[in-house]
Amino acid sequence: MNREEVFEKALRSYSAYYDINRETPEAPFQAEAAFHSHSDAYFLVKSATLGEAESHEYVFFASSENLDASLLADLDHAAWEKGISRVKPHANHRNTDVTLIVIADSVTEEAGKLARALKHYKSYRMSLQGFSHYHLIVVDLSSGKTFCNRQGRSLRKIFNKL
Numbered sequence: 001m002n003r004e005e006v007f008e009k010a011l012r013s014y015s016a017y018y019d020i021n022r023e024t025p026e027a028p029f030q031a032e033a034a035f036h037s038h039s040d041a042y043f044l045v046k047s048a049t050l051g052e053a054e055s056h057e058y059v060f061f062a063s064s065e066n067l068d069a070s071l072l073a074d075l076d077h078a079a080w081e082k083g084i085s086r087v088k089p090h091a092n093h094r095n096t097d098v099t100l101i102v103i104a105d106s107v108t109e110e111a112g113k114l115a116r117a118l119k120h121y122k123s124y125r126m127s128l129q130g131f132s133h134y135h136l137i138v139v140d141l142s143s144g145k146t147f148c149n150r151q152g153r154s155l156r157k158i159f160n161k162l
Contacts, residue, residue: 089124
């Protein structure tokens with residue numbers, strides 16, 4: 001499969017639960033996806049609310065012919081900053097996760113090492129108003145390898161199937 005086919009397949013796999021934005025994604029990304037969840041817990045009637053929780057996830061898709069460490073660092077910084085800027089912490093906010101998916105024809109060895117090392121985490125008011133994790137996966141189509149950070153390991157299973 002070529003890069004465009006893998007990119008389209010990845011977007012289709014996210015389209016079931018995420019809102020996909022292909023028309024106006026923020027630069028330098030080719031597409032974005034957003035997921036929002038709100039859950040309530042109540043006792044017998046809705047007016048007797050026990051608790052509420054909101055979860056959000058923002059996924060940024062990038063496609064590159066040759067991915068090197070400097071380009072990956074730029075994409076990493078842009079994804080984290082754009083994702084965190086959308087967080088609105090409050091009492092019912094549980095988490096807002098940011099995910100970066102990079103699909104490349106070839107990945108340099110330095111970029112592969114950097115992908116494993118990149119990590120971000122932020123808590124809001126000592127986690128009383130939630131937290132944010134950063135998930136990253138880089139797919140190298142020339143070798144068939146995937147590189148991910150610790151939080152992105154669950155993505156590896158999905159992309160190995162693609």
